[in-house]
Amino acid sequence: MKAASEPALDGLFDADFLESVQHLRVIARRVAPRGRFAEQRSRDRGHGLEFQDYRPYVAGDDLRAIDWTVYRRLGRVFLRLFEELEDLPVYLLPDVSRSLWLEDPPRVRAGLQCALALGAISLGHHDSVGLFPFSDDVATLLRPQAGKARLYNLADRLTEVERGGVTDLRRSLSRFGALGLREGLAVVISDFFDPGGLAAVTEALRGVRHRLLLVQLVRGTDRTPAAMDGDLRLVDCETAEVQDVSVTPAVLERYRDAYDRFADGLQSFARSRGAGLLAVDVERQIVPQLAELFEQGRFTV
Amino acid sequence: MNLTTLGPLAFGLGLLGLAAVLFALQRLRVRHEELPVVTTLFWREAVEESRARVLTERFRHPWAYLLALAIAGLLWFAVAAPRLLDDVGRHYTVLLDGSAGMALVDADGGARFDRARAAALEIAAQLPRERTDVVWCGASPRTLLAAGEAGALLERRMDGLAPEAAPASIERALRQVAVEAQDELGRTVVVVGDGPVAADLIERLPGQIEVRRAELPAVAGAGVGIVALGVSPAASGTWTRVDVLVELAGEGAPGAELSASLDGVALVAGDGLHGSMDRSSAAPDRSQLLLRDLPADGGRLELRLGSGDATPLDDVARLDLPRRPRIRVDVDPGLEAIAAVLAADDAVLLVAPGAASDLRVVRGDGEVDGPALVLASSELQEEAILLTHREGLDSGAALRAALGELGLDRIDATELASRAGRAISVGARPGPERQVALWEELLDPERFDLVESRAFPVLVARSVRWLADQDPFLPYLAADRPLPRRLADPRPQLTWQLAPVPAVAGELQLADGSTHAVSLFDQSATSLQPADLAGVVTAPDGFDAVTWILLLALALTALEWWLVRRGRMP
Incomplete structure (x- = not known):
């Protein structure tokens, strides 16, 4: 594994971390009808290994699927239907904009650990995993590849990410969509603090044609800013916009209201879109949180 | 800053300045602490x-500004003058009390007068020079600094001033101010000192005059002082002796040590020569001493309190005792009844016929020279008793006064009339000298019982005293108090009676060259008790106004704090 290019990423992954993510599984409820065989269950029935049902034969059906035993008994031709297991292309989209690098510990660290954990799970189940970090644009750091051996390659790529610029979800996800990738699961790992606000975030996510798993990187002080008092000049680390604030209890109350509206809006969007939404506390260990969120090892998207 | 110092213009300018400063502060950019988020x-x-206080932006939050301005304005108003509106053209008089009471040494050892002087200087410096007088209220009010004079003169003119042994002249000064201020819009009199001001005097002052008292440290206690000293004829009846009453007041008066001397010779109580001293106490802070049978020979009596206290000027009192020589009477031979009465009279000294005398007792049907008790014939004198008084007086008034003074009212005139067979009348007439003429027949014991009656010695003794016409002695002489005299005493020749008594303790010199001791008997200077100052106008209502203004400012400040805490104000 190469050394991290950013000091914030020193010691990002270690053996214990990689070991701890092995038992996590993501099970897709639906997958694309095409694609390479894999161990993920599909609702489509076809030529998989596990028998599921019979149906009458129609012209053009694969003769290999005819159950000749039934034919002998009943005199009619039926096809044995098997559950078709297909792979789930997983596209990891970690946010590397400047806001992810600001605090201590930086959110990008938790975001990349999340990406690797989810990538490891997918690779472990023979899914192909691609890496597309984004900020004001999206970059293809790793084309979708399958195989457990790709995990270290993925880890290497993750440690190579560079500090991005301003978060621009619309542009980034639009470019991502233009890559023409096979339909899969897009995992967007971000704080979702797009300067355009919640409207820009939902608009950008709505345009993604893949299934969505949103991983929201949060910390306790997002909702309740600590040690803020008096007259402050707040500087947005991405846009350099300034906001003069005289911090009072009333102002803090209004801040919390605004944050809650944002969080609720993101959740509503995820619910309406059928997307998963994981809120990961960047100040806690990542794997235990994922284990908890995946309901002791299983999480359905 | 004193409440009376600020004119409307200065107040307005101050308020304008405050408004400008607050406006500038309101628009100043806040120095923010930069914090990346x-x-x-x-x-x-x-x-x-929360972006109101930015210099380059439009003025926002006018209500916040108005609230801050209201608070600052109220505070400024409280400092400046709650009675600002009537300050236009107002004159000021600073009365510096220089009475005996101001010689007090305060509880902390400081000289009260020095403090009062410093306070007067400070107050005068703050008042408008062209409308402020400073008046020294020592024995008599005297202007120290007139309106318009340079203020620098005041300190120089105050040099050497000291409390005088005189009662407070604050009230006199106030009466003068009342006359001067008749045509003025308003005048504020600031009393610097403890001199009392009667409440009824304050009420009688014109409405445009207000009296206030400058604050001085509280008085701990004035000690003991001599508040009264008076002389009266000796209770023993000895004509040539007098009794003297001394009254002390103040905390510890009953036990105060008092020494007395007569013409420089210390009196020793009970020595028989100079009388005795009796002490009585009517109250814990009152004590009276009676010096009996002091010689009435014109000596000067001095009383001095032994231990010094906070008010030294009332520790000494002096009084000139009257002269009461015996009346020398020349009695014609053959008038044994009268001679016998006179011989028993302690006030009378019978002299040999022809010797120098103050009056005579003679028989006479014609004119008699000089003061005399004349025994006249009833054939030639219609009135049984005829008084001759000095010319220039009303005979009726003189007669009415003499009825009691001579004891005529004690004579049983009805009995005399029945025995005489004619009316017994009393008359009066003017003449060059006093004389009393009565029928000689009335002394005939065969016809009348006058000689045997109890009224006769009274008539003779009193007639002699009236005829001797000795100057009545002054029971006391107190600084700044009118001469005590009997209202019915019609003696215009006593010119000294019209001489004003000095306002300060010392000497009173009469037209005849004689001098009399004048002492300070001022209750307020001796006993600065709260009761003594009860009638004095102290701080005016302005204090209450200031209090309310400050409370209102405080309430507005609390409101602003609450609004800030609630986030409704930047």
Whole structure:
């Protein structure tokens, strides 16, 4: 594994971390009808290994699927239907904009650990995993590849990410969509603090044609800013916009209201879109949180 | 800053300055502490209202500004003058009390007068020079600094001033101010000192005059002082002796040590020569001493309190005792009844016929020279008793006064009339000298019982005294108090009676060259008790106004704090 290019990423992954993510599984409820065989269950029935049902034969059906035993008994031709297991292309989209690098510990660290954990799970189940970090644009750091051996390659790529610029979800996800990738699961790992606000975030996510798993990187002080008092000049680390604030209890109350509206809006969007939404506390260990969120090892998207 | 110092213009300018400063502060850019954050998304929504104090932006939050201005304005108003509106053209008089009471040494050892002087200087310096007088209220009010004079003169003119052994002249000064201020819009009199001011005097002052008292340290106690000293004829009846009453007041008066001397010779109580001293106490802070049978030969009596106290000027009192020589009477031979009465009279000294005398007792049907008790014939004198009084007086008044003074009212005139067979009348007439003429027949014991009656010695003794016409002695002489005299005493020749008594303790010199001791008997200077100052106008209502203004400012400040805490004000 190469050394991290950013000091914030020193010691990002270690053996214990990689070991701890092995038992996590993501099970897709639906997958694309095409694609390479894999161990993920599909609702489509076809030529998989596990028998599921019979149906009458129609012209053009694969003769290999005819159950000749039934034919002998009943005199009619039926096809044995098997559950078709297909792979789930997983596209990891970690946010590397400047806001992810600001605090201590930086959110990008938790975001990349999340990406690797989810990538490891997918690779472990023979899914192909691609890496597309984004900020004001999206970059293809790793084309979708399958195989457990790709995990270290993925880890290497993750440690190579560079500090991005301003978060621009619309542009980034639009470019991502233009890559023409096979339909899969897009995992967007971000704080979702797009300067355009919640409207820009939902608009950008709505345009993604893949299934969505949103991983929201949060910390306790997002909702309740600590040690803020008096007259402050707040500087947005991405846009350099300034906001003069005289911090009072009333102002803090209004801040919390605004944050809650944002969080609720993101959740509503995820619910309406059928997307998963994981809120990961960047100040806690990542794997235990994922284990908890995946309901002791299983999480359905 | 004193409440009376600020004119309307200065007040307005001050308020304007405050408004400008607050406006500038309101628009000043706040020095913010810079803090990088991951996003300002939510802050933008939360603090939309917190960008008021930016110099380059439009003026926002006028209500916040008005609230701050109201608070500052109220404080400024409280400091400046709650009675500002009537300050236009107002004159000021500073009365510096220089009475005996101001010689007090305060509880902390400081000289009260020095403090009062410093306070008067400070107050005068703050008042408008062209409308302020400073008046020294020592024995008599005297202007120290007239309106318009340079203020620098005041300190120089105050040099050497000291409390005088005189009662307070504050009230006199106030009466003068009342006359001077008749045509003025308003005048404020600031009394610097403890001199009492009667409440009824304050009520009688014109409405445009207000009296206030400058604050001085509280008085701990004035000690003991001599508040009264008076002389009266000796209770023993000895004509040539007098009794003297001394009254002390103040805490510890009953036990105060008092020494007395007569013409420099110390009196020793009970020595028989100079009388005796009796002490009585009517109250814990009162004590009276009676010096009996002191010689009435014109000596000067001095009383001095032994231990010094906070008010030294009332520790000494002096009084000139009257002269009461015996009346020398020349009695014609053959008038044994009268001679016998006179011989028993302690006030009378019978002299040999022809010797120098103050009056005579003679028989006479014609004119008699000089003061005399004349025994006249009833054939030649219609009135049984005829008084001759000095010319220039009303005979009726003189007669009415003499009825009691001579004891005529004690004579049983009805009995005399029945025995005489004619009316017994009393008359009066003017003449060059006093004389009393009565029928000689009335002394005939065969016909009348006058000689045997109890009224006869009274008539003779009193007639002799009336005829001797000795100067009545002054029971006391107190600084700044009118001469005590009997209202019915019609003696215009006593010119000294019209001489004013000095306002300060010392000497009173009469037209005849004689001098009399004048002492300070001022209750307020001796006993500065709260009761003594009860009638004095102290701080005016302005204090209450200031209090309310400050309370209102405090309430507004609390409101602003509450609004800030609630986030309704930047």
